[in-house]
Amino acid sequence: MAFDIFVIAEHRDGKLKKSTGELLTVARKLAAAGGGKVLAAAIGAGASKTASDLAAWGAGTVLIAEGPALEHYSSLRWTRVICDAIATRKPAVILMTVSSLSRDLAGRIAARANAVLASDCTALSAEGGGFKLVRPILAGRALVTAAHAGPAPLLATLRPNVFAAEKPAQPGAGSIETLAVADDPKDARVTVKSFVAGGGTRPELAEAAIVVSGGRSLGSADAFKIIYELADSLGAAAGASRAAVDAGYAPHSIQVGQTGKTVSPVLYIACGISGAIQHLAGMRTSKYIVAINTDANAPILKLADYAIIGDEFEVVPLLTEEFKKALKT
């Protein structure tokens, strides 16, 4: 039986997030295995601007939902649009990226659409007429391999940076359909009133390809400057250990670890972080890990691909200079 794959695109004002390319790459593979179609939905202000990009990534059908009722994010309106589309299109799999959006919506969508949710998948494939997936639990201290055979749809959220993003040689048909937005007054019970951009010019921690993190050994909020400078030399996001956040050296919004954010960048540079279990949990799926530490026995070194044993106050600024030089050439 052919099965369709339904991707919920993420965008801001019509500009697709990189992770949506990852979702569509996975979707194409799953759809090919099941002889089905790839559908992608974009919701909210600017959604229609994503249509050609979604087609370039291989979407056969692009579903667009926008208009005054969707000008600002509302979990109830988004849930309604997505669940109505699931009810009519009957996909076998719905894909979302691990993000604030899916964290807010996935449980609710799963309940309303009677879907089975698998969060934070690091592998997903079609197998034996059903699907097989891997997801970390206990903040990465164990991995679960699970199977889903239907008939309920599978709602999988995929970790960013883990799956490859490859554009197809031939774009998808990208035929555009407009999703009607049923206006239920009950959906007005929750609305985003305002959004204040923050965090400066650095990329978003959870999505960044490179993350530079500092630990408590930096000793002050001022000293974190060397972490930010190294991050900026690479166009990276900045992170911090829980100990550094608890000590007030860095805001909780950049905490990496079990009680902060989970990251899986291509390159993770840990500066003066010993590697408590709770920190490792948040970054162990990074592709390459670099540790800069005075202690050659620090637990982080067991995970590190490259390590410099030395004082971060000395090594980090030198590294910043070296990266600046290297990236100029």
Place this chain on the structure above:
Amino acid sequence: MKIAVCVKLVPSTTALIRVVPGGKSLDFTGVEMVLSPYDEFALEEALKVRDKIPGSEILVVSVGGEASTKILEHAYALGVENCVLVKAPDADAPAAARCAAAVLKPYTPSLVICGRQSIEDDQWQFTGMLAELLDLPHVTAVSSFALAADNVMAECKRRIEGGEETIDVALPALISAEKGLNDPRSPTLKGRLNAKKKQIAVKMPAELGIDAGALSPSLKIEAYAPPPPKSPGKVIAKPPKEAAAELVRLLREEAKVI
């Protein structure tokens, strides 16, 4: 105001978890079990709201095994009015949400507060599912919560990619707590003594009208595995300046990541 809080017993953040040989299950022998850290912020927020609005009360619900009485005793020691344990030790998030919804529906709380996630399953599933089952609007990972003067509307703040949202939500509603929402208190000695006099109401899922089918796992788990081992990395044993240059070279030429 009637306030409900959902809490879960989980392995502590520092515990090493072993996989039983063969990968069929996890071994929690000797692992310290604790209140899921985000639930501490949920309990504190409930206490703050209750103490602000005269005549308020808090009902705490946990779905789990006998061992979960530990965290409900903690809730009593903090001063909540009532605790219910739904005995369903193997419930996954959807099953637990159904159990909690069965307790909370007749209670008709104005405010339900949960932790943003349990740090065991890490699914972030329970809260959205519970909100849907109770037909309540919900806000996830709230870092600031302020009730309006009418106690009907509330303003929540939530950090998302690239900034912070301010969200208006109409009560009754469900919110989930982010770290930093408040500064959780510890139980007082008096609270601990009072807790000893309190009874935890124990319910079986069947009493709540939940049959075995609604408790069966949603995802079929085939195997557990420890995280894959990493081969030992390279320690760049050079003076700082040369080491920095060498690291940049390796990242560029060997790892090819910059």
